[in-house]
Amino acid sequence: MRKFFHRVLLVVNLLFALALLISYLAVHISPENFSPPAFFGLAYPYLLFINIILAIIWAVMLRYEALISVLVIAVGFTHLSNYIRIVKQNENREGTFKVMSYNLMLLRNFENQNASSETKIIEFLKRQQPDIICLQEFYVNGDPGQKDTSIRNALGGKYYSHMKVIRSSKNRYFGIVTYSKFPITGRGEIIHPRSSSLTIFTDILIRNDTFRIFNNHLQSFRLKRMESSFFEEMASQQYDREALGEIKDLSISLRRAFIRRAQQAEVVKGQISRSQHPVIVAGDFNDTPVSYSYRKIRDGLNDAFVSSGYGAGFTYKGNYPANRIDYILYDNSLESKYFEIIKVKFSDHYPIVAYFKKRVRKEAS
Numbered sequence: 343m344r345k346f347f348h349r350v351l352l353v354v355n356l357l358f359a360l361a362l363l364i365s366y367l368a369v370h371i372s373p374e375n376f377s378p379p380a381f382f383g384l385a386y387p388y389l390l391f392i393n394i395i396l397a398i399i400w401a402v403m404l405r406y407e408a409l410i411s412v413l414v415i416a417v418g419f420t421h422l423s424n425y426i427r428i429v430k431q432n433e434n435r436e437g438t439f440k441v442m443s444y445n446l447m448l449l450r451n452f453e454n455q456n457a458s459s460e461t462k463i464i465e466f467l468k469r470q471q472p473d474i475i476c477l478q479e480f481y482v483n484g485d486p487g488q489k490d491t492s493i494r495n496a497l498g499g500k501y502y503s504h505m506k507v508i509r510s511s512k513n514r515y516f517g518i519v520t521y522s523k524f525p526i527t528g529r530g531e532i533i534h535p536r537s538s539s540l541t542i543f544t545d546i547l548i549r550n551d552t553f554r555i556f557n558n559h560l561q562s563f564r565l566k567r568m569e570s571s572f573f574e575e576m577a578s579q580q581y582d583r584e585a586l587g588e589i590k591d592l593s594i595s596l597r598r599a600f601i602r603r604a605q606q607a608e609v610v611k612g613q614i615s616r617s618q619h620p621v622i623v624a625g626d627f628n629d630t631p632v633s634y635s636y637r638k639i640r641d642g643l644n645d646a647f648v649s650s651g652y653g654a655g656f657t658y659k660g661n662y663p664a665n666r667i668d669y670i671l672y673d674n675s676l677e678s679k680y681f682e683i684i685k686v687k688f689s690d691h692y693p694i695v696a697y698f699k700k701r702v703r704k705e706a707s
């Protein structure tokens with residue numbers, strides 16, 4: 343019986359170790375060319391957790407098979423460091439400026455509590471007083487210009503703004519907006535074809551230097567219609583043809599979203615590369631650190647969470663499994679002195695904050 347248990351456990355371990363290895367390919371292979379690794383990359387933190395548990399089980403039994411998961415985890419250790427930071431950074435924020443990114447979940451308008459949610463969010467932003475605020479899934483019912491003015495007034499009238507919205511129905515709009523306490527000297531936008539996703543870039547004069555701030559909301563999975571019944575049936579383990587059909591629809595939606603995000607990431611990266619100013623890239627990428635989109639955009643940039651964060655980096659906690667999909671990236675002209683994920687529940691995303699300071703370049707002797 344013990345031998346049978348060991349064999350079953352070994353087979354399970356090999357399968358999950360292989361799945362974890364496949365997830366590592368997600369950052370290197372565009373979903374346009376081959377999409378399966380992207381699915382495994384999305385599940386990376388959970389595949390990692392299972393492999394850790396399996397390694398512990400083998401270790402408790404004093405079996406060498408513990409090395410299977412240990413070695414596979416070691417191969418992808420850099421991915422682990424993009425999710426969890428165990429060294430607490432110095433919290434000295436003197437001389438820094440504060441950047442926040444926050445997906446507002448359309449101010450929860452569809453839950454018929456938008457008034458209270460919007461008020462709470464504005465009060466929260468006013469207490470936080472970021473120097474630059476990048477908001478995604480911004481919702482407007484009425485005139486966007488008037489809404490922009492009313493929010494700036496509610497925040498104390500200290501902000502300049504750059505807003506881009508798309509009409510969803512009569513007098514209803516959604517989009518993204520960047521607020522800045524520093525003067526805005528230029529504006530631009532990227533309209534992603536066949537998608538409601540948006541990217542805007544804003545040139546901001548911070549003290550004596552101009553920075554280009556990219557505010558992104560990349561392609562979402564758009565699963566709202568099927569998520570309720572699908573996850574309910576998963577939980578109850580009641581499978582039938584309809585459920586299997588929904589699983590197929592789910593995989594198609596996921597694949598389509600992976601491909602579109604990869605395309606959008608390449609376009610955004612092109613704009614970043616052409617920027618004449620130092621850049622900060624923020625927003626909801628709707629993809630994890632073990633993804634082609636994240637790697638593409640981050641190439642040559644630093645991740646504020648990796649540089650100065652602490653603990654687990656999960657930024658999303660909604661109907662789907664928790665994950666890290668919101669980011670603040672920056673180039674080498676800056677230093678990230680402190681990074682924070684603020685655990686407030688006004689949305690299905692947590693707001694993230696980074697404190698930046700201009701990097702002092704050492705003179706050549």
